[in-house]
Amino acid sequence: MKIKFTNLYKLLPEKNKIFNKINYLIKNNQFVGGEEVKKFELEFSLFTGSKFCVSVANGTDALFLAIKSLQLKRGSEVIIPVNTWISTAEAAVDAGLKVIFCDVNLDDYSIDLKDLKKKITNKTKLIIPVHLYGNPTNILEIKKIVNKRSIKIIEDCAQAHGSLIKNKHVGTFGDIGTYSFFPGKNLGCFGDGGAIITNNKNYYEFILRARNHGALKKYDHKFSGQNSRLDTIQASILRIKLKNYKKVLIKRNKLAKIYYENLSNLKNIALYKLNKKYKSCYHQFVIRVNNRNKLQRFLSNKKISTMIHYPYMLNELSFFNYKKKLPNAKNLGKKILSLPISEEHTPKEIYFICKQINIFYKKN
């Protein structure tokens, strides 16, 4: 049995509806802005339960514009978990902040609270927790730690569409939540896309202008912003996919359950230990093992594709020049392995993967 990590074409729901819509938009010269974009923003804010949503060109810009909207002093410190995609830190650097990396906990790979407490100083003005792999991060504890200090929180939800804490969407706990609709995400478009959600009118109004050269309409520039808009075609695709998204969540949760049931018995593998009140969207199913490369080769020989998210921790990238020790994150990039999980995969395929991993550990 050959099992791909993912096949984005196969994942498309209602293909004809999507193709007809694209045709219609092209024929009617609708490429930037318009009703599709406005409707998507409304539907995404209803989906997440936030007051406001602004769509932007990608998840990195969503982070950058969200940070800019806070109007923090240059050089303010921002705490970021070290196991994340580069954008989380990159956006902060580009917005003029000083990045302080925080260690991650090994249960769900979110911010390590003990290290967070140590890293907060009176220069800390922002924390960007990441709901990595779709696992809700411990945002309630983070908020308790922040308490009454004037520290803002932007939740990076790029991988966590529909992830919940006590039935409330991630991205609605902090000041702003940011999303990516990169094609490989659970909710992905046909190119780049992103969005920010917030309940704060000032941040919303700033980002609404900042994504469009500081203007709400043509020639109405109030400050210098940038060109970071979600294309009309992408918005129309996302609207169709969002309508089908509940099914995606159910499917991914079902497949994750099969992994848990069939891999929990293996003492060589660490699986996520998620808080019972959290609901993951299972963007990735990541296991932690000591002989990762050997297992990956074994699975590849069985025609099972796997990936690594991520092979390095951000403090290992030399240009961050980060010297402090982060014990949990040390060598983490050499131990983690992402197993296939998506609505395209069948339970039969996931059982097959589990069976092969069990066979591997009988021999190793």
Ligand SMILES: Cc1ncc(COP(=O)(O)O)c(C=O)c1O
């Ligand atoms: C955690 C995280 N943050 C931010 C981003 C950036 O999103 P985009 O690729 O849409 O710019 C990604 C995308 O992979 C991500 O995984």
